[in-house]
Amino acid sequence: MEKNKQTDLLEKIVALCKRRGFVFPGSEIYGGLSGFWDYGHYGALLKENIKQVWWGQFVDGREDMFRFDAAIVMNQKVWQASGHAKGFADPLVECEKCKKQFREDQIGNSRLNLKDSEKVQPLPARTQPDKVILAGTGIVQSSGCPDCGGRLGEARQFNMMFRTHVGAIEDDFALSYLRPETAQGMFANFKNTIDSLHPKLPFGLAQIGKAFRNEIAPRDFLFRAREFEQMEIEYFVRPSEWEKSFEEFREQTKRFFTSLGLSPKSVHELEVPDNERAHYSKRTIDFEFDYPFGRKELSGLAYRTDFDLSAHQENSGVPLEYLDEESKTKFIPHVIEPSFGVDRLVLAVLSSAYTEDEMGGDKRTFLKLPPKIAPVKVAVFPLLKNKPKLVEKAREIYKMLKKEIDSVEFDDNGNIGKRYRRQDEIGTPVAITCDFQTLDDNTVTVRDRDSGKQERVRTEDLVKKINL
Ligand code: ATP
Numbered sequence: 001m002e003k004n005k006q007t008d009l010l011e012k013i014v015a016l017c018k019r020r021g022f023v024f025p026g027s028e029i030y031g032g033l034s035g036f037w038d039y040g041h042y043g044a045l046l047k048e049n050i051k052q053v054w055w056g057q058f059v060d061g062r063e064d065m066f067r068f069d070a071a072i073v074m075n076q077k078v079w080q081a082s083g084h085a086k087g088f089a090d091p092l093v094e095c096e097k098c099k100k101q102f103r104e105d106q107i108g109n110s111r112l113n114l115k116d117s118e119k120v121q122p123l124p125a126r127t128q129p130d131k132v133i134l135a136g137t138g139i140v141q142s143s144g145c146p147d148c149g150g151r152l153g154e155a156r157q158f159n160m161m162f163r164t165h166v167g168a169i170e171d172d173f174a175l176s177y178l179r180p181e182t183a184q185g186m187f188a189n190f191k192n193t194i195d196s197l198h199p200k201l202p203f204g205l206a207q208i209g210k211a212f213r214n215e216i217a218p219r220d221f222l223f224r225a226r227e228f229e230q231m232e233i234e235y236f237v238r239p240s241e242w243e244k245s246f247e248e249f250r251e252q253t254k255r256f257f258t259s260l261g262l263s264p265k266s267v268h269e270l271e272v273p274d275n276e277r278a279h280y281s282k283r284t285i286d287f288e289f290d291y292p293f294g295r296k297e298l299s300g301l302a303y304r305t306d307f308d309l310s311a312h313q314e315n316s317g318v319p320l321e322y323l324d325e326e327s328k329t330k331f332i333p334h335v336i337e338p339s340f341g342v343d344r345l346v347l348a349v350l351s352s353a354y355t356e357d358e359m360g361g362d363k364r365t366f367l368k369l370p371p372k373i374a375p376v377k378v379a380v381f382p383l384l385k386n387k388p389k390l391v392e393k394a395r396e397i398y399k400m401l402k403k404e405i406d407s408v409e410f411d412d413n414g415n416i417g418k419r420y421r422r423q424d425e426i427g428t429p430v431a432i433t434c435d436f437q438t439l440d441d442n443t444v445t446v447r448d449r450d451s452g453k454q455e456r457v458r459t460e461d462l463v464k465k466i467n468l
Contacts, residue, residue: 007292009351010293010351012354012365020422020426022350023043023346024037024039024040025037026038046374046375049375050342050373051342053259053372054208064204065233068185068189069207070182070185070186070189070207073164073166073177073179078188079161080315082312084161084177084184089160090158091156092104092157095150095151102145102216106217163175180212180213183339186234187234189205190320201324202236202241204235208232209229209230211228220347221347222346222347223296223343230339230342231342232337235336236333236335238324238331238333242336245336249336254267260370261349266289266348269285271284281305285302297344298344302339304337305335309335320332354367359452366425368427369427377466378409381433383416383433383436385413389439390438393438394412394434395410397459400459401432409428411423428449430446430448443457444456
């Protein structure tokens, strides 16, 4: 029963996203393309607002962070050095009957297999507990095809990087990949950063950008997509100081989630056990969220040691050491990596904000978004669309507010009830209506999204009153 309710919630969110212009299935008019999604106006605004909160809290509000924006396609040697070219794989199984493909570790009791070090070995490239290479002939037991119950074939490694060729000749030398994570662009530019900015340890590089993974089974709406966005920080520290920075980012991550409206009760920390981590990672915490389809990874925090910089130094031949002026020593810094998926955050935010209640005897749906991430902050309406004086006055107020508040919308479509419903569904915290009294005394009604309560406010006090 509870499960149905939750599945129902996901369906409702997907429907609202389409109906109100947040998110659409990718390539929909041609039948879609699994694992790709397009953001419409309000979705793009929501996503951008989440990113701005991240920039503000993790980067611009600190003195030790620098922005970065690397190319998506890099020399294939980057991915050889990082280990992705060989090992960024998921175990794929195919049903012999219906031919559907699944990620082996997502069906049956795979978590048990992961703990069996005889059968699996961790990926060299990333701290992911469920990305494993099946070692030797270790055959994994599974309970049959989740769809038709048919026999599943043996698991084989499937590299999840999208391949491409750079230039006109499609040979091995021209081979490259769409990046599966933003991180490597920052590691590969460590020397450029040191030489141009001369930062002192500890310091971080921060980047938001697209990442691509040819997921075997994309699913759960935005949760597991083939094209998605990441917000990643590579924070370089002295080896002896990693724990302090790790704890700081752990706390900052929790504050960040709270400021996006995620209840601390729905966020859980999973300390990834030693035998499920990649060999270079000394510690990893997965932050999991109670999505409508279950508790799943929202973001990760990993202590990546000096693995990546050392690998790039060794493979490129370029020294990637840091000269510590205090101790006059040279060493390769260690790295703490907080890594967030923007789309998983959008889905977590929507799941938290989606609310149904009753207002004036009618059922209504609204998004209880924190005002700072709401796509539209204030909506302005004339009570009636066919009264030019009201429309003119409402436009005047709209223009006045637009100068002060970043996202204001003018709306005169349909009747006032419909406009409130639409603004509630896109999560607009405040709606202002100009009525006939406005023409007399220059006051308007200000309606609060959550309570539906209205009060009259003088137009000159509006900005102060709204105070978002
Ligand atoms: P999962 O185990 O769910 O596949 P992961 O451990 O592989 O995730 P990481 O490699 O740690 O994920 O990537 C960092 C972040 O990028 C994740 O915490 C998640 O927010 C996001 N992310 C990873 N894969 C996807 C995907 N396919 N679709 C959307 N977001 C993703």
